[in-house]
Amino acid sequence: MRADAARNREKVLEAARELFASKGYDVPLDEIASRAGVGPGTVYRHFPTKQALFQAVTEARVAAMIASAEQPWTDPKEALFAFLGRMADEASAKRDMSDAITVSPELRKNLHAALGTLLHRAQEAGSVRTDVTATDLVILMKGMLQSLHEGGNPAVLLEIVLNGLQSSRKP
Amino acid sequence: MRADAARNREKVLEAARELFASKGYDVPLDEIASRAGVGPGTVYRHFPTKQALFQAVTEARVAAMIASAEQPWTDPKEALFAFLGRMADEASAKRDMSDAITVSPELRKNLHAALGTLLHRAQEAGSVRTDVTATDLVILMKGMLQSLHEGGNPAVLLEIVLNGLQSSRKP
DNA sequence: GACGATACGGAACGCACGCCCCGGTTGGCA
């Protein structure tokens, strides 16, 4: 690969990182291109589609998040809740985190699998209600993450979900 | 108003009811027109904008829902939870319920006010955590209602939120 | 320094949608 090709590729990725993070997947591709100081055609030389560019930007972060869930915890419930908390943190800082679930089927599948494992363990330990499925959880989190960008209090919303997931019922 | 004008107006409203309910606000206006058996121009003779048509379709249902919250309950918590449950029911049956919050500032304001009253009473009774605001609740519900159209189990998701709203914490 | 491959940029295409305009038609009153 030529030298300035690599340089431009990096500039595109950098611009995409910033704009996807601040405006979400809906930011026009031309805006990314102009921010990177290149033309739209250049973007398409490096990434076959807008989705591919988005995935290139987000998949590393998602993978890192999932990897952080692998470390052993003493309490399965804490493992699950810490992961959900990290998702919420990431999503309230960068807008593309919630879009990743919608846009990329692959990332969604990965998240689903990771959440499924954590959820299953927590349920077996009796800490989390057993009628929730991994699909339910992914969907619920997606809704919650989107809510974070509309002025809701992140800490409160997350606590409500975590509190609601617990198997104990009302007094 | 002429006779067939009124007839067409009704046909448009009927088509809009069905399509907004099944596909949400995003359905193309031309599709509504063709389903009603009229041209797009005819729709605009009766409604100045797509938003106006949407509001004409949804505002009655929203108003009825809000009105149902006015009846006195013995328990403020039950009043709030019943209302949220009715929102969830409505939203899982018709896709336009969740869009109403986004599309029409007026309907959103009405919902916000109604939820605010119910929430405040339930909080004063000590049944619901006091760090939640009406805005938080509207936002959380909007996210949850949208999630209902993606395959999650409505009963479970609603229960999680209701359970999480309660002021009691984990054991 | 010249040449060929590679990459660039931005104009242009195709599409979808909200919305408007106008020639033709229809309804209802005299």
Add this chain to the structure above:
DNA sequence: TGCCAACCGGGGCGTGCGTTCCGTATCGTC
């Protein structure tokens, strides 16, 4: 029944977006 106003339909405009094409500039090699 005839006339005028009201109304209809659908073609068309403007816009925004993802994507493609191609003439031009640039890099790296001989």
